[in-house]
Amino acid sequence: MSAAKRFAAIGCVGLLTATAACGSTSSSSKGGVNSTITLGTVSSYTSLDPAGAYDAGSWTVFYNVYQGLMTYLPGANTPSPDAAKSCKFSDSSYTTYTCTLLPDLKFSNGDPLDAAAVKFSIDRVLKIGQLKGDNGSGVSVLLDTLGSVDTTGTDTVTFHLKTADATFPDRLASGVGEIVDPKVYSGTKLLDGTGIVGSGIYTIASVQTKTGSDGKPVPASVKLVLNPNYKGAYSATKKLNAGATLNFYDSPAQVKSALEDGSIDLNAGSDLAPADIVALQGAQQLGKGIQVVQGTGSSTRMMVLNVGMAPFNNQAVRQAVGKLIDRQAIADKVYQSTVTPLYSVIPQGIGDQTRPFEQAPYGTDPLKADQVKSSLSGVKLPIDFTLTYAANSAAGPAEAAQIKSNLEASGIFKVTLKSVPSLGTLIPLWSSGKLVASLTGWQADYPDPDDFVSPFVGKDNTFGNNYAPSTIMNDLHPLSLKEANRADQTTANTFQEIQKQFAEDAAYIPLWQDNQYIATQANITGVPLTLDIASIMRFWMIGKS
Known part of the structure; x- marks a missing residue:
């Protein structure tokens, strides 16, 4: 989990509140697939580079802006192909795992996503981890059974494991398996700057920071917009919004306050104090005010x-x-x-x-x-x-x-x-x-x-x-x-x-x-699809009525 701060302050300083200057979108926005949603959380990211983060806040962003070979569909506890067309173990000892990519994949900037990009992405996690360039995140431990990666042509990737590992498909579906653009990311150090490039359902439109308690910049918000180049497991899934803004707060009390004054549409994780959850559940009315969804x-x-x-x-x-x-x-x-x-x-x-x-x-x-x-x-x-x-x-x-x-x-x-x-x-x-x-x-x-x-x-x-x-x-x-x-x-x-x-x-x-527990405004839909055993917050499945 990297604690590196890689974004320059661009205007949002002090405690984050719901203001247009901080990139928030009012929950009073009109509904429909062209609307945007605004989420609040205390779990900010520690890094936006998959080789440098091993925390829930960072991976919440990863799952929406990056793409892996595999993913967990809603309600599933086994992974399915995403950037891959198919993946399978090619031996009974579970030491050789081969994936064939979907054709014509692209990153959000238009660069091609091919087998070489997959190999580069996985290799750099191990290399950066060995060099401690991940700032001690330890995320490379998820690839500890991997020996080497090779490619055949532009669409086939083979993973050679040091020991049997029946969980390797699951590991590829986690945040460590996200694919990055070799033309943008260094093979030996974490990305320095705001030029995040992935191939997921969203792309990052802007990042804003605020001043932390130590006087240094910390994440304030990340604004996401749909990535027109996305192709994968959710290609045929209707996206219920045009974009999402994720605001980062300093305490559960601030998240609750933002819900109550309508600054955010919903919280994005374990962001509410237990007493507040109980109070909100007790006060909710069908179709009116704040609703609490449990999963x-x-x-x-x-x-x-x-x-x-x-x-x-x-x-x-x-x-x-x-x-x-x-x-x-x-x-x-x-x-x-x-x-x-x-x-x-x-x-x-x-x-x-x-x-x-x-x-x-x-x-x-x-x-x-x-x-x-x-x-x-x-x-x-x-x-x-x-x-x-x-x-x-x-x-x-x-x-x-x-x-x-x-x-x-x-x-x-x-x-x-x-x-x-x-x-x-x-x-x-x-x-x-x-x-x-x-x-x-x-x-x-x-x-x-x-x-x-x-x-x-x-x-x-x-x-x-x-x-x-x-x-x-x-x-x-x-x-x-x-x-x-x-x-x-x-x-x-x-x-x-x-x-x-x-x-x-x-x-x-x-x-x-x-x-x-996710608390939402009354006009928010789709939240139950994000509350499953895989704990993936799928922003694109959340909409406004």
Whole structure:
């Protein structure tokens, strides 16, 4: 996840409000396919270059302005061709994957999109990741099974994998698989400037910035317009708007205010405080005022503990955190029952989820202090540590305070809370490998249980917490990648073992799983098509009546 700021300020400074100068389009605009929609979110992008971003805010933009070989159609949990005409494994060992492109593909600037462009795009992610030119985003981990890419003619691309990887089509459908123009993007460094070129349904018309709390420019808005050159899985799909403006706010309260005064048509993700969701649901009237649409979620929230740093280089101390956390209290008191307590790193709805954090040595309810102390023989109490969290996450401060209360009530822990402005501020701290404990959400890159495993393990894992379990990395994970039928019992058994190992090691303490809530003006249509297990916000399917 890159924290690089690559856009010069062009006029929108200070807190973003709904003004024409900031590129917003009033929700009172006339409806129909020629209308534009305006969305608001606290999840701004960290980079607009696919080789430099591994966060939900950036990927929300990617899915609308870039195109991959594969994509997830609404409601699907397996990928379908997009820029590709067809893709398939050409061997039974799942190590050779070949795609044939659609004919006559073009980027938004008219440059041809061919097999060479696909190879260039994938190769540069790996190269930039190796050079740390991704500013520590870690996105290249999604291509860790890829050995090499070659082309045949202008329309065929073959991926040679180092090991079996039945999830490779899913990885290509994620944000790491977006195709960029070799004439515009460097093969060894991230794009510097505003000249974003993709082949997706939209193209970026303008980018505006504002002044952040540190005095530096941060994203304020991105304005999108339909790309006339798009050709792919959605070519025959009627686009319900002519463009979209995505406004970035500093807090959930600002998003709610923008909804209430009509500055935006809808929020674009997990942008509302739980109390506001409950209040808006209770006040909604059919066909009038703000409406709340609820959908299935696959995003999770967890504590990340650094196994390479004291006090969490002690497994018993890590397990003690998992034993004392009151997930139900967090769900009920902090999130007002808008989330579901989670007892596994892998959430419900993604593969065969189990609940190992309810089993030994944990228990179905938070354990009492004396039970936990008995497992900490020889450890000096209280155990001091600092818990870092993003202040602009929904209910982030209240959640951190609840966890602090849980842990300190036992007399076992002394917790110092440290807030940082946003997720983007956490990224370099993870990359340093020196963040002892943090709170974060995880949104699936692709709807397969592997995506809650491979980015979490290894010396250079996404969270820099030094968690590299040999049993998972050398045995269970490789085995899971050989299992093509992701729904059969053999695959389920492998992931059950992985979940048990995660619970035993307690490097990640799962807290809760979300539901998706989008609040809209009464004249907004199509939102349910964006609320599925793949968690892709498909702007083109949202319209105004």
